[in-house]
Amino acid sequence: MSGKPVQKRTNDDGVDGHSAAVDDRSxxxxxxxxxxxxxxxxxxxxxxxxxxxxxxxxxxxxxxxxxxxxxxxxxxxxxxxxxxxxxxxxxxxxxGVQTPTARNLRTIALPYLEDLYETTREHVHLAILDGRDALYLEKLSGHHAVRLISRVGARLPLHSTGVGLVLLAYAPTDVVQEYLATSLQRFLPRTVTEPEAVRKRLAEIRLLGIARMSEEMTAGSSSLAAPIRDRTGQVVAAVSVVTRTTDTVDPEQEQAVRLAAQGVSRALGYRRAQQ
Amino acid sequence: MSGKPVQKRTNDDGVDGHSAAVDDRSxxxxxxxxxxxxxxxxxxxxxxxxxxxxxxxxxxxxxxxxxxxxxxxxxxxxxxxxxxxxxxxxxxxxxGVQTPTARNLRTIALPYLEDLYETTREHVHLAILDGRDALYLEKLSGHHAVRLISRVGARLPLHSTGVGLVLLAYAPTDVVQEYLATSLQRFLPRTVTEPEAVRKRLAEIRLLGIARMSEEMTAGSSSLAAPIRDRTGQVVAAVSVVTRTTDTVDPEQEQAVRLAAQGVSRALGYRRAQQ
DNA sequence: CCCAGTACTTCCACTGGACGGAAGCGCATG
DNA sequence: CATGCGCTTCCGTCCAGTGGAAGTACTGGG
Structure with a gap:
């Protein structure tokens, strides 16, 4: 009866052994x-x-x-x-679907993604950089496409996906720095996880304007990804096509991905910088 | 000094003239x-x-x-x-995109919607019945399709849209009853708002398995819509194609909408009930 | 049939976190 | 330099939110 009987919420941790770690969430x-x-x-x-x-x-x-x-x-x-x-x-x-970033990008990009899907008949992805992940905004797939883990709303690593690598390639240097500072997960034998090797790939992607991935995230699938730029020239998203792995890269497919990315960029107000 | 000075929150409305209508929201x-x-x-x-x-x-x-x-x-x-x-x-x-209803339906339906888009090159809609509205889950449009008000996440009336009318046609009778009890808005001269006329249309839709709308919501556009059923045979959604209004109904387009709806239904586990 | 177990729902006394008026701040405009 | 507008911070008051405990509703085993 004497003293405080239970002492809820405010716990003067230390007085009695089992400090109940008060939950101070709002x-x-x-x-x-x-x-x-x-x-x-x-x-x-x-x-x-x-x-x-x-x-x-x-x-x-x-x-x-x-x-x-x-x-x-x-x-x-x-x-x-x-x-x-x-x-x-x-x-x-x-x-949720009213969220501006997602809604605007999706609305503008969708027709081009459809075209890309039509010409390739393969998985088509649209993703943005969010924190340390590639966030998948849209995914189109046919009835019989390869089984993949990606889906709308999913977050996948930057170093093991086509869209991810593209986004990383055009990200601010401090983001790249920070991302490569942590150890990268190896999903398959061919996943590139060594920081310097990744940097080399990023440079190559910036040079070619396209990323080529093969068997780095899901066994049996490869991808081609290209950057989407907004009015200011900044890369804001990436498109990709994911196919069953074959021996050779199909140049027409590469061209189709490039065209789709350029189409969306143009629709976003991007005009190719002259130089 | 005497009495309660301000009396916040708890207001015994009536004592002083301007009862501040306390906000008792949580x-x-x-x-x-x-x-x-x-x-x-x-x-x-x-x-x-x-x-x-x-x-x-x-x-x-x-x-x-x-x-x-x-x-x-x-x-x-x-x-x-x-x-x-x-x-x-x-x-x-x-x-938001993790929401089961939307995600599952969309994932399953999308390939069929793409097919439908490809064969028709017109706006393709997927909608469900939510409350008194047709809620648009998905919308595919090409680069040059007719301008419409619908968009993903939009709510449009049941009586003036193709998908809406289909959803209403297969809705429980009490829903129909209640919907028709309120006065229906006329958007264009051709919008059918008279309850008995609407009922007649609903019966016709149930008979034909397709809804034909023309110039009832947006000037210059017409639509064809068909029901999507789940495993239990219940109508859970509707697909539509919206086109620029023409003089005649294209029978191939009608067939395409039917096929898309059937495809999705089958993918949902529906097996055509044998009479 | 009863009793134990699991999962959900309701109750209610206590109190500390949410509330919002007011004062402070930053910035544009006349 | 004054005025106004919109955002941010402060802080005393007090009631909404809290969560332990008791109640209800099933389920399944003995």
Whole structure:
């Protein structure tokens, strides 16, 4: 009875052995943690989660999770299914697709990507540089294209993908510096992970205006990627075509990727610098 | 000095003349209101907003808005530009595209939509029924297609669009009942707004398995739309082709739309019910 | 049939984080 | 130099959010 009985929230850590590490996240941060719980597991598509699973992943007490999830549901950011599982809601999609960068680029680029798809009949990718990753904004594939891990919204490494290498090639030097400072994952025997070797490739890409990758991320697939520039001449995105690996590079395909990238660049207001 | 000096938040409305109508929204609701501020203005793409504009649209005090917007920015849901304007952030896009309904349908349908685009060279739409609207999940257009208001993420009325009418035709009767109970907007002289006339059209669509619209939403454009069914036989989406209005209906185009819809349905696991 | 286990929902007393008015700051404009 | 506008920061107040605990609803094993 004497003294503070439980001492919640404010924990003067040190007084009693098991300092409960108070959660000082704001309400907003907790709400976001709930959303992150759905995105979290990289490749695996954990489309639906139970309340308990959300609570665990977000690191929140069950009752708090219950209340906050209810808020998300009432807005439409999450939706509750008959079986009691939750998934991301349509409202989130609706708001998400309004995001300017993605929407504008996609809208402008799509017709050119379609043309590229039509002439090549292979996977066509559109990606931008976001942090240390290539973020896939769009992906077109036919019925029978090679199986790939990429998908819209995916993040893949810069050094092992065609679009990634292009984006890195035209990125500010400090970004390149920082990226190469960390150890790069080797996915397949042919993945180039040695910093100096990567630098050499980047220089080559800048020279040729195209990146050629083969068997560096997914076995059996190769890619060709080219840079997309905006009005200011800055590289803002990259297009690529991913094909089943063959012995020779198809020069027509290379030309098609170049044309698509140039088409989008022109549509973005880029005029080839004279020199 | 006597009595309560200001009486914030809790306001016993009625005591003093100007009852300030307390804002009893939760933190979550306020955060959502901020996002809604960006989506709000229907057609107009209010891509970026100033802090003050957000505060106004969300109906929040400036200082509160300032704090909450900062939370969004730190998570990545909003991003702040050099000029001080805010826009929806990439994180929101990233989370949004993970939404199961949209992602699954899109992924499966896209190859068929591409085929349809290729054979027709016209706008191709994929939409689902959401509330009282047709929600556009995907849109493919060539370089020179007719100018339209539809776009990915857009909501358009059910009675004046091809996809909308198809979705309505196969919707539960109570949805139809409720939809037709309200007065339908006439966009062009040819828009059918009379409930009984609409019902007749819906019956016709169910009979033919295709909807034909002409000059009912956008001047100069017509559309052909067909239903997409899932494994259970339920209509879950609709595809359409929108063309410049011509005198006659192209039977090949009609066939192409039907084929695309059937292709997607089959890919979703639908097997034609034997009579 | 009962009881234990698991998962979700509701309740409610406590309190610290959210609130927002106000003051401060930075910048353009007259 | 004054004025106004929009953004940022500050800080005392107080109630919304919190989360432990109890309640409910299934499920499945003995």
């Amino acid at each position: 309400v907003a941060a907790r709400l976001f943690a709930i959303l992150d719980a759905f995105a979290a597991p990289a490749g695996a598509t954990s489309l639906t989660l139970t309340l308990t699973a959300i609570a665990q992943r977000a690191g929140l007490p069950l009752s708090t999770t219950h209340r906050l999830v209810a808020e998300w549901v009432s807005w439409g950011g999450l939706s509750k299914h008959e079986n009691g599982q939750y998934s991301l809601g349509m409202k989130l999609w609706e708001v | 933190v979550a609701a306020r955060l959502f209101a901020i996002l809604d501020a960006f989506a709000a203005p229907a057609g107009a793409t209010s891509l970026t907003l100033t802090l003050t504009a957000i505060a106004q649209r969300a109906g929040l005090p400036l200082s509160t808005t300032h704090r909450l917007v900062a939370e969004w920015v730190s998570w990545g849901g909003l991003s702040k530009h050099e000029n001080g304007q805010y826009s929806l952030g990439m994180k929101l896009w990233e989370v």
